[in-house]
């Protein structure tokens with residue numbers, strides 16, 4: 001029996017799931033005949049986490065440098081999150097020719113190229129299945145089975161917290177703040193929810209996905225993002241009346257004009273598969289030239305699903321680390337940076353707009369004049385009868401318009417004295 005020794009840095013939510021798995025198997029398991037994977041060491045800042053880890057018979061450390069320096073360790077699993085010192089730990093592991101498993105989407109999105117290059121230089125690899133979609137297998141299919149495809153689009157519901165909040169708002173007609181508070185109570189949202197609700201976490205995941213789908217270097221700064229904190233129950237209800245639902249969508253598209261990357265609340269048709277993704281579930285919808293449409297759906301976070309993805313990666317890493325298992329890995333290949341990244345202001349899309357206007361004649365014509373002067377044509381108008389705070393909500397759907405013209409139109413509309421509150425606009429995707 002050959003063995004591969006693994007060290008885990010970070011025994012929090014996901015790390016404790018990995019430890020539980022090994023603990024139930026006396027600290028070791030055999031994914032293929034003749035190969036045994038042993039959890040040798042666990043490192044964490046918290047004493048309680050280390051006590052729990054010691055129960056599975058592994059050595060425990062408070063300082064990660066001790067496990068990184070240990071030559072017997074062949075696979076290092078980084079589950080502490082954040083940029084520093086996770087980056088330094090991973091670089092040190094790679095420099096010492098250890099394989100790395102991580103779930104750290106923030107680090108991969110912001111510093112991934114440097115890490116992938118270090119892995120190639122040292123003839124080892126980084127596995128990161130859990131970084132996008134938690135328990136959903138998406139990274140391995142993209143790196144392996146789907147590799148021959150040229151993808152032209154990827155759409156993801158990749159943040160469970162936001163999707164839970166939007167689902168609750170839609171189903172029960174509730175506003176954002178109380179639903180967020182309840183999500184925090186139920187453990188679906190962090191005490192500081194900024195990364196999730198402002199679209200940053202989804203933008204990190206889109207950076208990682210787009211790198212694999214489009215084979216281009218993507219800087220996190222290339223991704224435009226907007227969150228869901230400004231959405232109201234009323235807008236979700238009006239969108240529903242028009243045949244749409246609202247999702248926080250991570251969108252990547254490649255065309256002859258370049259690559260667009262954006263995360264924002266999006267109206268999608270109610271009959272699209274992604275519209276049925278509810279609660280904390282995630283889904284990734286792709287289109288490849290060979291395979292056509294593909295949908296990956298499942299639990300995008302949580303201890304067990306995410307730990308499951310990490311254990312799958314540990315198995316892959318161990319099989320590569322065990323030289324006698326044969327077969328060389330390919331690694332994440334260097335990517336081109338030739339395709340242009342299209343700024344969101346250059347894009348063209350359809351829009352939902354809702355303005356709250358004084359209930360008097362001529363309002364519509366003034367708004368229509370501004371839109372028309374910027375080349376934005378109106379597809380339909382829905383006037384809601386009941387005034388809210390002495391203003392009448394008017395909802396419009398536009399035909400395809402330039403984003404920069406829409407931004408200008410909104411600025412001009414909001415200066416009209418008849419407009420009572422800031423106009424809301426939500427982009428529409430006709431998937």
Ligand SMILES: NC(=O)c1ccc[n+]([C@@H]2O[C@H](COP(=O)([O-])OP(=O)(O)OC[C@H]3O[C@@H](n4cnc5c(N)ncnc54)[C@H](OP(=O)(O)O)[C@@H]3O)[C@@H](O)[C@H]2O)c1
Pocket residue numbers: 009010011012013014015043044045046049062064079080081082085103104105106130131134300301302303306
């Ligand atoms: N939770 C999920 O469902 C999920 C899903 C997908 C991906 N991920 C990713 O998985 C990673 C881990 O997430 P998590 O939710 O498990 O985080 P977590 O619960 O906060 O666990 C992180 C653990 O690492 C410890 N730690 C932090 N800095 C350390 C250091 N320098 N040395 C040793 N230990 C250190 C922390 O200790 P202290 O608490 O004492 O700081 C904590 O016990 C993140 O990259 C996250 O984005 C998580």
